[in-house]
Amino acid sequence: MGTVRTVQRGGSRFYIHPERPEIKFPGVTSVIAMLPKPFLVFWSAKLTAELAVDSLPFVQQMAERDRQGAIDYLKGASRRYTKIRADVGSRAHDLFERMIRGENVGRVHPDLEPYRVLFADFLLKVNPELIRAEDVAWSSTHEYAGSFDAILRVWLDEDGKPTPDRSGTAVVLMVDWKTSAATYADVALQMAAYTHADLIIAPDGSSEPMPEVDGAAVLHITPDQWALKPVRIDAEVFDFFLTLRKVFVWDRNVSKTVIGRAIASSSQKLVTGTQRRA
Template sequence: MFTPWAAKTTAEAAVDNLPAVTAIAAGDRTGAVDFLKGAYRRYTQTRASIGSEAHDMFERMIRGEYVNPRRITDQMQPYYDHFSEFLDTVQPELIRAEDVAWSDTYEYAGSFDALLRIKDEDGTYTTVIADWKTSKSTYPEVALQMAAYGFADRLIDPEGNSEPMPPIDAAAVLHITEDQWAFKPVRFDTEVFKYFVHLRSVFDWDREVSKTVLGKPFAKGGRKSIVTGTQRRA
């Protein structure tokens, strides 16, 4: 998936910056190539920067901290507006924010964005573990992420205090872009969590166990290898 995405990002950079690329190429072909080669990295760095700044702002807002609109940058303004509209529309009650979900059973940990209490149409309350996303789209893997948080054994706050994970009814992702926002339900059940646990085992295999399975040869020998035609042509 990465290769087509990187190719598309490079092509978009070429089309969007055609006059500049043409001008650079006229005097420095290598420079123009390097500019386009770095398009996907620049995009990734920009999105990461936007995501970090937006998450910091969202945390302040969900905690009820006053954020001066006059100090919001033009880049952050749409995210501020959309998150403000989300708060007004959904009116979530904050339970926890940016705490660590810790699993003693499966040995993993991660910081989640928020644990919310949301009033349903019938007047009942639902405890929802939520995640903020500022990417172009939301992806199925977010369900694995939310299951990992919600099925962890305990919470750890910034001061190091630990307590059992409270009962969680549902999961949701708040997807915010420059143009719109949507608060989407995310499947949250034991089946999804089982897939996460399986992938957690695969991670252990790749990072640790796979490095232990091949030992030194009992014996070895042979003659100096020949250079094949394929190697010569390369």
């Protein structure tokens, strides 16, 4: 089996079957993007307003020279912020993978140093064993795929707290790293999708059945602190993900087929007297 490749289509990521390129499954995060997020409208408006107020002289000078350019600059505030945060998140994920694999990362960029220090603290206080990292979860049964961060073995005491000396009970967890400002409920949909997939496909193309896991957790790590939080991935949560998978089909395919061409219409556009006189 070859390597799994991805393509972007209409703003969604698709994973290409390594042996049958005509088969393209949507990515887990693209499926979860079907969730309505009305708060983003207010968040985007707030960023735009803050940028306008904080840079009034600059925006005024720009508008005098290029009105459309000033408009584009302001309306792009949320897009630029999202890209910056995504770039930091990607670099942090790369750093975490290197560290969890035991690589001595040495000096890192100052923007990443807080993440390096806190992830090292996580490794010290939890002392997990790496089982898999950055592989593809593939579901032929439900037609989706996605790259997960890690499957770890950790040891917990009777209260469910990690025992770094590995004296507790060993459990296998699907783990996701999050560097966002907060942890959000849709991470449960994401991790339920991974754990209910059929296969794991490694970068070299080898595959094996998705192993049984005992649970899931998200490591929420910011420049200030880290926290390992359990996440539900049971059948109820997975069923909500499958509902979104159906919504994805509606959004990308079926919705484009439900309205046909007009079978009757007005013979000509009405022109008013005012329009004629003008």
